[in-house]
Amino acid sequence: MNCFLLLEYAKVFALIGAISIALMTGFNLGDKSNAVRNAWKLLNGTIIAYNDCYATEEDLIDAYKKGEELIGDVSYSRIQGVL
Numbered sequence: 001m002n003c004f005l006l007l008e009y010a011k012v013f014a015l016i017g018a019i020s021i022a023l024m025t026g027f028n029l030g031d032k033s034n035a036v037r038n039a040w041k042l043l044n045g046t047i048i049a050y051n052d053c054y055a056t057e058e059d060l061i062d063a064y065k066k067g068e069e070l071i072g073d074v075s076y077s078r079i080q081g082v083l
Contacts, residue, residue, distance in 0.1 A: 032071070035070050035071050035072065036071055038070050039066075039067030039068070039070040039071050040067070042063050042066060042067050042070070043060075043063050043064060043067045045063075046059055046060055046062075046063035047060065047063075
């Protein structure tokens, strides 16, 4: 491969990386993924307890509601000076 082609590849990958980081930062995807994981652990634990007869259907409904509260809506954080 010639140097010009490698330079173009580098530019494309740099652009993809910059866009990816902007999206992850702008939509707080790190925090959102933690919230989804915590909600899943809560609901999964309640389902296991329900299957072993340690939790009721009301407990399942409460765990679902708490999980939804943990996840919340998608929030967009605007960086000062950008957009």
